[in-house]
Amino acid sequence: MSHTVAAPRAAGTPDPDPALRGAVRILTPDGERRDDAEYGGQVADVDDEALLALYDDMVVVRRIDTEATNLQRQGELALWPPLLGQEAAQIGSARALRTDDFAFTSYRENGVAYCRGVTPAELVPVWRGVTASGWDPYRVGMATPQVIIAAQTLHATGYALGLQHDGSDAVAIAYFGDGATSEGDASEALVFAATYTAPVVFFCQNNHWAISEPVSLQSGSSLAGRAAGFGVPSVTVDGNDVLAVLAVTRAALARARAGGGPSFIEAVTYRMGPHTTADDPTRYRDPAELEAWRRLDPIDRVAAHLTARGVLTDERRAAVTAHADEVAHAMRAACTALPDPDPMSLFEHVYATAHPELDRQKARYARYLDSFEDAR
Amino acid sequence: MSTMTMGGALNAGLRAALTADPKVVLMGEDIGRLGGVYRITDGLQREFGPRRVMDTPLAESGILGTAVGLAYRGYRPVCEIQFDGFVYPAFDQIVSQVARMRARTNGAVSLPITIRIPVGGGIGSAEHHSDSPEAYFAHTPGLRVVSVADPQDAYDLLQDAIACDDPVLFFEPKRRYHLKGEVDTGRSRPAALGTARVLRQGTDATVVTFGGLVQVALAAADAAADEGVSLEVIDLRSLSPIDWVTVAASVRRTGRVVVTHEAPESVGLGAELAAGITERCFSYLEHAPVRVTGFDIPYPPSKLEKHHLPDLDRLLDGVDAALGRPSSFEDES
Structure with a gap:
């Protein structure tokens, strides 16, 4: 893998952003599937049916995203971080992973979580504020989402060191955004990973915005280009092309499994929605930019391709929509049925071993609550 | 019973922990070939190899952050922060990650990380080499904080800390590294963690x-x-x-x-x-x-x-x- 800023590979619809120049692209925004000399072989096995499955994934996670946003608007969730526009980056990369690989992500990777086997019902409790964790990381091979920007890049690197020590050929993957590349932890993770040849993939979704700050505020050069300074090979990929993302991620994983060490992937995509449901991007973003990226929609191009191939018939499209609706309805039902937690759960899981001081506080609060007749 | 300095007792405690549990790994700056600036890890890399006694890049947040990942994978990292005043770059990883992971995962992920720090003054050293940062960590839920004062406790409590499933800040008063005392290495004493x-x-x-x-x-x-x-x-x-x-x-x-x-x-x-x-x-x-x-x-x-x-x-x-x-x-x- 090598980072290049050579002549554009991409053709068709003009790209709205220079970051896409030279990006690996297999499925054009118009739905044309092309070969790629370096990466095309990685997805040669992805036939129409396999692509349809990726399409289904993307439609479902977009539907989950819409439903969760609605749940927030209706007061059922306190907050939700939409992934709208990043479906291909998340599905393409996560579907490249093996069961025994391990993902360390930020809070926006609900599409990755879906692919790892996190149920939609497990996605919402944290955002409803009823629990600290929606799932057991070891069951699905994915850590609970990280809120501190870039902290998880080091966790993935450390986990990769553990895999290396174990003699495993599994790989750790860190998901983070363009803003995270400015954090010291991201640089330290690249240093550690390069030093120890750790089997870790750094998957950066450059979605162009860190809340209100454009990516130009984070870096004077391309994000992928920065990895070279750490001795970590990198590639820029059209993050709205699910096939290209799958291809470059498979290549990075294969490299790590073979003992080749870390890789850095910059998936150039776009956060089409707000940072979270608490954000208002109209205060800082040119609507024309959003419109330009709408034409690069990650789902539309797969639909155009499969429709032209005669695979995505009206009937199958309806079946995918029905699947997405079913998942969304199940998530809504699970969400609204979630009871408020027991107040005494405050004191659980802080320590693995006995802690008399916390026990004292817990006992006192229990007595306090018991002093109200109908409190418990 | 044998006579040891506190530094020697810590070294013996680390050796015992490395021998007892193959998941114990030591991480830190200069702890390998040099044996640490205070020689607490002297000879351990030679004995256990560079994967179990790891010299790390000079990045304290990186040391703690990768220790989190190693612990996630089932390892039991023992991190050496070279001096008290050098722990602050790792503060976020300790306070936001190490301390909270168990609660954040509803108990699914424990992080049995020991963070050894030579602390305190009285050695005539330069700035950032004599701090006593215990209050920051004692204030943080999810951490245990231990301070040792003599060779026997250094030997016992270090092993107790490493075996503990909670993260432990382990403070070693550097002006007592040369304090001598009799050390019973039989581990016959009751676990002292959490007791005065x-x-x-x-x-x-x-x-x-x-x-x-x-x-x-x-x-x-x-x-x-x-x-x-x-x-x-x-x-x-x-x-x-x-x-x-x-x-x-x-x-x-x-x-x-x-x-x-x-x-x-x-x-x-x-x-x-x-x-x-x-x-x-x-x-x-x-x-x-x-x-x-x-x-x-x-x-x-x-x-x-x-x-x-x-x-x-x-x-x-x-x-x-x-x-x-x-x-x-x-x-x-």
């Missing part, structure tokens, strides 16, 4: 301290005895949680207490001790708890540190205050 110990019994006042000042307190107790004052000396050992049973039992007997530490006074561990003792022993107290501590200043140049660090005479001045005798604590409001 009464090092010397007395009747007139209790001195509560830890780490490098334990020897100062014992010397002060000898000096006080010459003047007919009987001091009880408690080595706290566990700074989080505090062993209130041992502390309160002592103060109820003596009715007077002096708390001493090297760290600045305000919002330090002494404040927690004074408050907790007052809550538990109010009707037994003959005098308000007295604090003898470092001043609320950045750590001073080495030629001034003898004024900053509590010593035998300042501690006895505090004892005088607790006994209601003339002292520098008078006329404060």
